Amino acid sequence: xxxxxxxxxxxxxxxxxxxxxxxxxxxxxxxxxxxxxxxxxxxxxxxxxxxxxxxxxxxxxxxxxxxxxxxxxxxxxxxxxxxxxxxxxxxxxxxxxxxxx
Numbered sequence: 001x002x003x004x005x006x007x008x009x010x011x012x013x014x015x016x017x018x019x020x021x022x023x024x025x026x027x028x029x030x031x032x033x034x035x036x037x038x039x040x041x042x043x044x045x046x047x048x049x050x051x052x053x054x055x056x057x058x059x060x061x062x063x064x065x066x067x068x069x070x071x072x073x074x075x076x077x078x079x080x081x082x083x084x085x086x087x088x089x090x091x092x093x094x095x096x097x098x099x100x101x
Contacts, residue, residue: 001094002062005087008076014055014088015062016095024057027069036092051081051088058091 002015021032028035035054038047056069066072073079 001091003087003091005084007080007084008078010076012059013062014058014091016058016091017061020057020061020095023061024053027057027060028053036096046085048081051085052079054092055079055081055084055088058088 002013004011004013006012024030024032024035035047035050039050052073053069056066056072059072060066067075
């Protein structure tokens with residue numbers, strides 16, 4: 001699934017593929033699905049770092065030229081992750097859904 005989200009005056013492409021769990025582990029050293037468990041609990045317990053990490057991985061999947069996470073996030077004056085959570089959740093769900101009939 002691919003989506004363009006307008007962030008801080010820029011159109012940012014995000015894309016999910018079957019490689020997302022591998023790219024996530026390669027970059028952040030933790031299991032993608034274990035990280036997702038951190039955001040599946042109560043809203044007050046949500047670990048926003050997982051959303052930041054997922055946002056970077058999905059952006060990197062869409063555009064291989066984006067820099068390392070800290071450098072990429074520093075390129076934005078604002079990155080309203082709380083506002084982006086619903087958009088990112090849609091991408092996450094697309095990654096995990098089955099098309100089994």
